Amino acid sequence: MDLVLAIFGLFWVALLVVWPFYVERRRTAIGPTERHGAEGEFAPLSQGVTHYRWGGPVRGPVAVVVHGIASPLTSMEAVAKGLGDIGYRVLMYDLYGRGLSDAPKGPQNRAFFLRQLSDLAAYHGLREDITVVGYSMGGSIATAFAAENPHCIKQVMLIASSGVVMNESWFARFCRRVPLLGDWVHGMFAEWRIKRAIPARGQTKDIEKVLRAQRRELTRRGYLPSLLASRRGILAEVQEEEHRQLGRKGIPVIAVWAGADKVIPLQAIGRLAEWNREAHQEVVNHADHALPYTHGEQLTVALRAAMHD
Numbered sequence: 001m002d003l004v005l006a007i008f009g010l011f012w013v014a015l016l017v018v019w020p021f022y023v024e025r026r027r028t029a030i031g032p033t034e035r036h037g038a039e040g041e042f043a044p045l046s047q048g049v050t051h052y053r054w055g056g057p058v059r060g061p062v063a064v065v066v067h068g069i070a071s072p073l074t075s076m077e078a079v080a081k082g083l084g085d086i087g088y089r090v091l092m093y094d095l096y097g098r099g100l101s102d103a104p105k106g107p108q109n110r111a112f113f114l115r116q117l118s119d120l121a122a123y124h125g126l127r128e129d130i131t132v133v134g135y136s137m138g139g140s141i142a143t144a145f146a147a148e149n150p151h152c153i154k155q156v157m158l159i160a161s162s163g164v165v166m167n168e169s170w171f172a173r174f175c176r177r178v179p180l181l182g183d184w185v186h187g188m189f190a191e192w193r194i195k196r197a198i199p200a201r202g203q204t205k206d207i208e209k210v211l212r213a214q215r216r217e218l219t220r221r222g223y224l225p226s227l228l229a230s231r232r233g234i235l236a237e238v239q240e241e242e243h244r245q246l247g248r249k250g251i252p253v254i255a256v257w258a259g260a261d262k263v264i265p266l267q268a269i270g271r272l273a274e275w276n277r278e279a280h281q282e283v284v285n286h287a288d289h290a291l292p293y294t295h296g297e298q299l300t301v302a303l304r305a306a307m308h309d
Helices: 002-026 074-086 110-123 139-146 170-177 181-197 207-218 224-234 241-248 267-275 298-308
Strands: 041-044 050-055 063-068 089-092 131-133 154-160 252-256 280-284
Touching: 002 181, 041 110, 041 170, 050 074, 050 110, 063 074, 063 139, 063 280, 074 089, 074 131, 074 207, 074 241, 074 298, 110 252, 139 154, 139 241, 170 181, 170 224, 181 224, 181 267, 241 267, 252 298, 267 280, 280 298
Parallel strands: 063 089, 063 131, 131 154, 154 252, 252 280
Antiparallel strands: 041 050, 050 089
């Protein structure tokens, strides 16, 4: 009887251990079926297929928009429209592991993301006068790309950017710092935590569209592992030296922050000012970390004001 109970217990322990990885394996892998009829186009780059979309006037100066860790390019549509209204030809794309781009396995550090952005720029023949626009984690990618490629950068626009100051939840910190067990905990509970954080309804159709996209991400294979890999990779960077480089090289930097942001606190304003005194900084009051899709018009006004100051 004791042996039977022991075997039964071991079975359930083994099932519990493999469960999150089994669930991940059963999620939908992005492929031709999911991409059929999608808005935008697809580029076969060196690390995988990247989904992208152009907007704005055909002959305007180019702005490349990089979204954040958790939401696909849909979350940046209001930003892209605002930049298009200003006169930019806007290129948005899905980071690997998000949206309709491939989800390659492995670390998601700066080399990983900069290779995707460099590949995409080369694919479109973008070699000079590029404005890079980054939101949250995309801000870290934009900053690193500009610091490593100053010859082709016209200016940098950062929206609630990581890489300066960031508040990290105990859950994210534990999963990021602890190998193996952190992977298991993330696989078991990250989906539930993300679902709980997504509002039930959006206040507008545009916001509701982003919320639907966020829920859809949870059904796709590679998405949750990508979040953890990014937290262990580029999101772990503090980019003081990169910002100092941009200041020394005279690359214009515009940073817009959200007044009620609990993820990227307003403490970042003072820190960035220490690193780059020439950076122009604006605040969108009453907005939280979702400001690209909840306060798109105010964000555009802030960017326009900074460009004409």
